[in-house]
Amino acid sequence: DAKTTQPTSMDCAEGRAANLPCNHSTISGNEYVYWYRQIHSQGPQYIIHGLKNNETNEMASLIITEDRKSSTLILPHATLRDTAVYYCIVRVQGTYKYIFGTGTRLKVLA
Amino acid sequence: EAQVTQNPRYLITVTGKKLTVTCSQNMNHEYMSWYRQDPGLGLRQIYYSMNVEVTDKGDVPEGYKVSRKEKRNFPLILESPSPNQTSLYFCASSPRTASSYEQYFGPGTRLTVT
Numbered sequence: 001d002a003k004t005t006q007p008t009s010m011d012c013a014e015g016r017a018a019n020l021p022c023n024h025s026t027i028s029g030n031e032y033v034y035w036y037r038q039i040h041s042q043g044p045q046y047i048i049h050g051l052k053n054n055e056t057n058e059m060a061s062l063i064i065t066e067d068r069k070s071s072t073l074i075l076p077h078a079t080l081r082d083t084a085v086y087y088c089i090v091r092v093q094g095t096y097k098y099i100f101g102t103g104t105r106l107k108v109l110a
Numbered sequence: 111e112a113q114v115t116q117n118p119r120y121l122i123t124v125t126g127k128k129l130t131v132t133c134s135q136n137m138n139h140e141y142m143s144w145y146r147q148d149p150g151l152g153l154r155q156i157y158y159s160m161n162v163e164v165t166d167k168g169d170v171p172e173g174y175k176v177s178r179k180e181k182r183n184f185p186l187i188l189e190s191p192s193p194n195q196t197s198l199y200f201c202a203s204s205p206r207t208a209s210s211y212e213q214y215f216g217p218g219t220r221l222t223v224t
Contacts, residue, residue: 043215045215049212096143098213100153
């Protein structure tokens with residue numbers, strides 16, 4: 001099954017860029033990478049997704065390596081409200097099953 | 111307001127007593143899904159549905175049933191709950207078949223089975 005690997009936790013200073021890495025070496029050619037975040041025990045919130053090209057929206061940027069085996073979510077100016085667990089997920093090939101994993105707990109420090 | 115709603119938000123029940131957690135979305139989404147979240151294990155997918163009358167197993171379907179008789183509703187049924195089903199449950203929906211669209215999550219249902 002498609003699987004992602006993320007660091008368990010990271011700290012980032014407020015106002016600095018937060019760079020969250022994700023490995024997804026088993027991703028297939030037509031599978032998207034999605035990023036979500038979860039604040040406390042609220043429902044996860046969609047951030048961004050991508051296939052091959054780098055993507056940017058009002059929340060974040062997503063950098064995907066050329067071989068697509070890893071990606072990085074960038075929060076350009078982290079704020080205290082960005083403290084959350086960030087999940088990088090892919091879909092299991094040929095299905096609509098999503099494997100979330102345990103995510104990265106990002107703590108933004110004042 | 112576009113949203114996914116779940117009921118109840120909190121439930122304490124006893125082993126073996128059948129229960130249903132409802133999920134409803136008002137966005138006309140084709141795709142709906144149920145997840146459970148346990149400490150240290152992240153979110154795990156239980157069942158999903160690609161449209162009315164079309165459902166399939168996720169990663170941890172044992173002990174659960176679902177049905178999709180209407181597009182907007184996707185209830186999760188525990189026929190005989192056990193303590194290992196104590197968890198935080200999330201319902202999600204997405205337009206089309208979720209191939210490249212984000213999932214919208216409900217607020218969660220915290221279930222305790224004693």
